[in-house]
Structure formats: structure tokens, C-alpha cells
Amino acid sequence: MTATPPRVLDRGRELVQPAMRAAIERVDDALLRRIAGYHLGWLDVDGAPIDVGGGKAIRPTLAVLSAEAGGGTAGDGVPAAVAVELVHNFSLLHDDIMDRDVERRHRPTGWVVYGEGQAILAGNAMLTAAVQVLVDSGPGGQRALPCLLAAVQQLIRGQSEDLVLEGRPGVGLHEVLHMEAGKTAALLACASSIGAVAAGAGPDVVAALAAFGHELGMAFQLIDDILGITGDAAVTGKSASSDVRAGKRSAPIVAALDAGTDAAARLARVFTDAPLVAEDDVALAAKLIEEAGGLAWAADEADRCLARALVHLDALDAPPAAVAELVELARYVVERDL
């Protein structure tokens, strides 16, 4: 079933959109602004305005709610929300180059359209603009800078580990989860707490929100990993079973390979020839991942992460309306499209 996106995502998107557009104006080069706008879903290839629908705005909405949970206004969280969304999109633009992904949100990726060099530069410009937005937003933004920058270092570390693990046999589940903690959970932990930092919340509230965001991020990534195996191309915007096809060592796939069952051994043999070309092999591998228990483990683990995330919110001394919206958003993130 596909869950209905909570209303708070619309509120987040509407609050952040104008500030996102202003932030892209920081980029000094017209071509790089165009690449950023194309990547963000605002522009077509030639730079004409369109609306293909950007992302779900989960991270900026978390940042705005985090400001409210920290005792501030939604507006207190807007510069931080913009910074987090720019960092997220900088990393997507760069990761698509490294992973040789050719499609995102049903459109050719930035490097396919504009070339690798310009796509690298557009990513760099977005990362720089993210920092500029916080620097220019007064004391709240300046307080939030260390939180953003630490998350960026973690994000970079996670992507580096992802590239290393990709080419290596015998990858352990703990290695994959450590990689995913950097690649996905660090920025969600940042998004969930940076608004509170900007709003001047105390360290206990900030730490609880960051812990909530970390668990939510781990759940989020596990769901993404499941969709990379079972996902419908029309929904995910990627080719069906893309991770299976690539023989990627995502968490459910490594869990399946580690199961010690007959299905696990057969899966290892099919993956010897990865990337898989024949559709029969892709279907067989997907079936074996399920048989070996990889999908069930990942779904259960995502539920456990969500439960832990919600415990951190329970303990929080924060305005109940913001907490209720965080809970709703967290449930949506883990239940989407499954």
C-alpha cells in the first residue's frame, strides 16, 4: 500500500521553497544555477521553468519541525532546512556521477545531461551555498553550522565506504550498517535537530532529536534498500530491482547472503556474475533474497529503528503539536510505498 503523505510535508515545502530559490541565486554561474535548478526539478534541460515535483521535502520538513520542537517558530528552522536540503541535493548530484546512475525522478541525471565536470561543480556550488545560507542567517544559523558540517563529513565518509564495499567480496552486515549510518542517517539526525539548535534549544532536547533522527534515518535507508529489491520502477523512478541487477551489497542482500541457508548459497552463486543481465537471473535473485529472509529482516529492523526513534520523542520535553507531527512524519517515512 502507498501511504498518504502527511500534510506537514506540504507545509514544510511551502515554507522552504522561496528560501531554496533565493539560496540558488548565491551560485555565481548561470550554467551551474541551471544545473542546480534542473536537478531540483524546477527547470527543464534548457533552463525553462517546469514542475516535475522535487523530492518529498522530508529533510526540510524535519528541520522546520525540529525548530518548533526546540521551542522556536517554524521560521527559525527555515535557513537550516534550506541548508540541509542543499546538502542532500549536492550529495545526490555527486553520487549519481560516482554510481553511474543515469536516471533520477524519471529524468536523466545531471551528469548525463551536462557532463561530469559541470555536475561536480554544480554540486560544489550547492554545498557552498548551504553554508552561506547559515552564515548569513544570524546567530541561529551560526550556532547550527557545526551540526551541518559534521553531518557533511559523515555523509562523505558513508559514500566513500559505499564505493569501497561495492567492489569487495565478503562484506559484513555491520560494515553495511556503518556505511548507511553515514550515508543516510547522519543527515536525517542533523535535519531532526538542527532547527532546535538554531532556535536555541538546550543540549538534552537537541540530543534527543538527533537520536530520533538517527534511528529514523536507519529505518528510512532500510526501506530504501527493500525498494531497491522489490520496488516498482514507476514509483521509485529507478529501474525495477535496480540493486539486485547491480549485485549491490545493500543491508537486506547482505543479510540474505549471511543467512547460512540453501537459498543464501544459491544467491551467492547467482551474484557471482553480477551485474545481472538476464531478467530470469534478476527474478531468481530477488526470490532468493526473500527466501533467505533478507526482506523480512530488513522490514523488522526498520520497525525496530522506528520504535527506538519514537522512544526518543516520548522522553522529549517539547511542544506536543510539533512532536505529534514528527511522529506522523516518522511513521509515513517507514510505511511509504511498501
Place this chain on the structure above:
Amino acid sequence: MTATPPRVLDRGRELVQPAMRAAIERVDDALLRRIAGYHLGWLDVDGAPIDVGGGKAIRPTLAVLSAEAGGGTAGDGVPAAVAVELVHNFSLLHDDIMDRDVERRHRPTGWVVYGEGQAILAGNAMLTAAVQVLVDSGPGGQRALPCLLAAVQQLIRGQSEDLVLEGRPGVGLHEVLHMEAGKTAALLACASSIGAVAAGAGPDVVAALAAFGHELGMAFQLIDDILGITGDAAVTGKSASSDVRAGKRSAPIVAALDAGTDAAARLARVFTDAPLVAEDDVALAAKLIEEAGGLAWAADEADRCLARALVHLDALDAPPAAVAELVELARYVVERDL
């Protein structure tokens, strides 16, 4: 003749080196720290300590002198010096990927050794560390952030224009100079003024130092362009006549092509087949660039930039010792290796 490097460069290097090493510790990933250390000339390919001699430390020395010229101590300029040097090296690491350069300082470039993806990530981590160094260095560093970030946007803009111009016929000299203002002069303008900003100097002093750095940067790039035509491989660490070989539209080459003389027309014909493969063609093109006056124009223009740079220092109300060292460093930069 090869000018003797001024002593102030040793002082700059010694002041900045320990802080540079501490800054690289900010990078969360061991492999990315190794790539940064390799690129900076501290480590061999396997991560063992060596000293192949990093850069000349021109930018960090300018930042330290800028703090002194702004009425502060050399130490006031150290975080800014580290940030500028990290930004410079982030851009070198990325530019080598985009320009497909395989050698720097007589060693294989980072992407050749570690792969494109990891080299992109190591560059991103260095850019992020540059910002972290300023954020963590107190009020002076925080004052200096906008100066650094604006220079980073200019640097990115310049590299983007460089990639665009490379593939385009009929490039004008003003376009090349605008590109070089972003690609080189912006960071030298930043280096020459950011220490003063950190030290709390007034806007007039900061503006004069930035204007000095901009002119010095333009001169610096013109000298680099000349070395790309006439340069000895043993000195430059690149292949001899590398820009000629590539048919690159550097300022002296565009000035030669624009000369309207017989040599200019013959040069355009030789360049039709760029990149040049035959050594005879490379030698002929280099001779025609000289005949058409490209080298003389660039050398004269570099002298004019240096003269303008020094005028900005003349007008400066600043400690004479720092100004004298800035003058000496500027002369060295423009006279090096010619």
C-alpha cells in the same frame, strides 16, 4: 632565471603546517584522509609519510601577512591560511579530474591513484574541513567565513567557464580574463585580505588588500599561462608545452590568435587539429605564439597587474614590515621561473 623564494614563504609554511595537519584530522574517513595527505605531498600512495614538498605555500603566507598588515598577529591569520590552502587543494584535486590531468608535482594525480569517486569525495571533505577550521576558530574565523565562501563560489564559476571555453571556437580575450579572475584571482584576493578580516581590520584596509590580491592573482595566472607554453617539464611538473599540446585557449594563446598577423593565421591552422600529437607541430605552434606576440603581451600584462597591485599597497595604512614582505612575495610570484 629562477628567483630565490623569499624567506617569508618558509615562515608561512612553518606557521601553517601543524594547523593543516590538524585540519585534515577533521575528515572522518581514513581513506579520504590518506588521499588528502597524498595530494598534499605528505604521504606516498600507501599512506606512508614522505616529503615530496607540497606547494610553495603562497596562499597561506599571503593570509598570514594579511593578518599582520591588518594590525593583527601572524597567529590571527593561521586559521584563515589553513582554510584558503584547503580550498586551493580541494579545487586542484577536482580540477585534475575534470581536466583529465594525470600528473601534478611529478606524481600521478589523486584520481589516477584512487579513482574518480574517491578523489571527488576527498575534495569535498577538504572543502568542508576548510569551513570547519574557520567556524571553530572563534570570532575572527567567523568574521572571515563570508570572504572565504564568496571566493569559493568565484573559483567554481571560473572552473565552469574554463570547461565551457575549452570546447568553444572563437573565444575572446575578455572571456578568458573573466574566467581567470574567477579561477585564480578570486582566491588570491581572498588570501590577501582574509587574515585582515580575521584580525578585525577596517573595511578600507581589507578592500585595498583584496584589490592587491586580485591584481597579483591575475599576474600569477598570466605567468602560469606563459609557463604552460614555454615551461620546462622538470620545473613545472607538467609535460613541456602542455597548454600548446592541448590547444588550450589560455590568455597568451588567445592574444596570439587575435593578433591579426600572418603568424596568428598560421597558428589557427595548426590548432585546427588540437590536441597536437607530433612534436614538430607543438614546436611550430609555440614559435607562432611567440611570433604573434602572445608571450610578450602576457609578460607585459603581468607586469602591469603587478604594478597595479603595488599601488594598492602604497596606499595602505599598515605596518611597514608586513607591507615589505607582501611586496617581496608579489615580486617573486611574478618573476618566478621566467
